[in-house]
Amino acid sequence: MMMKGLFIAAVAVLLVACKTEETMTVDYYLANPDARKQKLVQCANNPGDEAIQANCVNAKEAQHKSLFDPDNTGMPSIK
Template structure:
């Protein structure tokens, strides 16, 4: 092969490989934590097509942020003893049983 033929093959190959690298996502878990509308939109999109988007980085980030938002920060929650938690559950069960 001549130098010209090698260049014809290698240059497009190298350029295509460079194009495959992904830049870091600006849509991080922190982004989705602070942008409720964007998180809900992405979660809806991911739920609508789970087969194609399963494992997609943006879906994972939005799901993680949703899980954190759903639980909330443990530091912000009031302290509860196990006994208080059990009493609260019993009261709730008693209300729903009546």
């Protein structure tokens, strides 16, 4: 009976571990600001679980790059 319980627990852990999303690149999040915004909201809502996930890190990096664009393409005109 105990072996059956351990087996069920092991299967449950494996199923939870399989719940991974595709990792998107920084370039993807730069090109898709809506997806970036949605991911940043998700990451901020659950920082304990999400903050170190690859997509959160990539979305944050894309946000940083978009704000500090060396070409200043995102800056409003002062004219």
